[in-house]
Amino acid sequence: MTELRFFALAILGVFCMDAGQTPARAADEAPNAAAQPSRLEEPHIARQAWSFTGPFGTFDNAQLQRGYQVYKEVCSNCHSMRLLSYRNLGERSGPGFSPEAVDALAAQAEVTDGPNDNGEMYQRPARASDRFRSPFPNPEAARAANKGALPPDLSVMAKARPGGPDYIYALLTGYREPPPGFQLAPGMHYNAAFPGHQIAMPPPLSDGAVTYADGTKPTLDNYAKDVAAYLMWAAEPRLEERHQMGARVIAFLIVFAVIMLLAKRAVWARFHRRPAGAA
Numbered sequence: 001m002t003e004l005r006f007f008a009l010a011i012l013g014v015f016c017m018d019a020g021q022t023p024a025r026a027a028d029e030a031p032n033a034a035a036q037p038s039r040l041e042e043p044h045i046a047r048q049a050w051s052f053t054g055p056f057g058t059f060d061n062a063q064l065q066r067g068y069q070v071y072k073e074v075c076s077n078c079h080s081m082r083l084l085s086y087r088n089l090g091e092r093s094g095p096g097f098s099p100e101a102v103d104a105l106a107a108q109a110e111v112t113d114g115p116n117d118n119g120e121m122y123q124r125p126a127r128a129s130d131r132f133r134s135p136f137p138n139p140e141a142a143r144a145a146n147k148g149a150l151p152p153d154l155s156v157m158a159k160a161r162p163g164g165p166d167y168i169y170a171l172l173t174g175y176r177e178p179p180p181g182f183q184l185a186p187g188m189h190y191n192a193a194f195p196g197h198q199i200a201m202p203p204p205l206s207d208g209a210v211t212y213a214d215g216t217k218p219t220l221d222n223y224a225k226d227v228a229a230y231l232m233w234a235a236e237p238r239l240e241e242r243h244q245m246g247a248r249v250i251a252f253l254i255v256f257a258v259i260m261l262l263a264k265r266a267v268w269a270r271f272h273r274r275p276a277g278a279a
């Protein structure tokens with residue numbers, strides 16, 4: 001039965017690789033941090049429970065819709081998401097807004113189009129096929145409005161930082177009073193999750209800042225969770241497909257392994273037969 005054990009181990013291995021795909025920061029897994037004084041400075045990023053982790057994880061439509069609302073009402077005042085179009089909001093393995101809702105959400109933004117017959121650019125309500133409207137026309141304008149700091153584009157932010165959605169959640173809920181003796185530069189804010197602890201982004205969220213329509217409690221914690229999940233979908237919209245494909249591959253491997261095992265037994269059977277006449 002060694003073959004069986006081998007196949008079982010191989011399959012287990014593939015599952016484990018998938019389950020560990022949103023690695024938290026190394027500091028999270030360092031219980032011996034005390035033994036390495038330099039690592040004490042590394043922000044601690046706690047892991048959260050997400051609907052989309054694990055080999056069968058899927059996005060929660062309602063959560064992504066709330067996350068988009070938080071992005072739209074708060075974050076989009078400073079951060080662009082240039083890689084997304086309004087029609088993406090209708091994806092079934094995403095926020096899953098209806099086509100009418102997508103049109104309505106797009107129409108809330110004004111975009112520049114043109115030139116018209118007179119050679120002039122003009123403003124019009126956005127359509128589903130338009131990219132998300134950016135808050136600033138260029139990076140210089142974005143810096144000028146943010147005391148010199150550039151709010152980064154959030155399209156793939158959840159993939160760009162170690163810890164992904166766990167980090168974004170920790171960042172949004174990580175604003176604190178600086179500890180005594182901490183030298184905070186003027187205009188900066190103390191944040192427990194940000195490397196170096198000084199961030200130019202003022203605390204964007206607080207309890208009650210956004211009104212949810214589905215009865216979810218309007219707390220900082222929920223906003224941070226929902227917007228982090230939404231940013232994860234934006235950065236990896238094919239996650240559900242990838243998980244489904246993974247499950248199909250595993251199912252195929254299991255069936256294939258059984259067939260190969262039976263085939264091997266059939267082929268070897270005659271060598272295992274007792275020689276005629278033996279006792």
Ligand code: HEC
Binds near residue numbers: 077150152205227
């Ligand atoms: C008032 C403008 C403003 C708002 C509103 C705002 N941000 Fe920011 N954000 C910034 C600036 C400026 C930076 C750059 C900070 C720095 O480099 O010190 C930043 C940086 C970030 C970063 C990158 C941190 C890193 O590791 O480099 C993330 C993630 C982020 N913001 C998420 C959000 C989310 C999510 C929201 C909405 C809940 C939001 N921000 C709302 C201005 C803003």
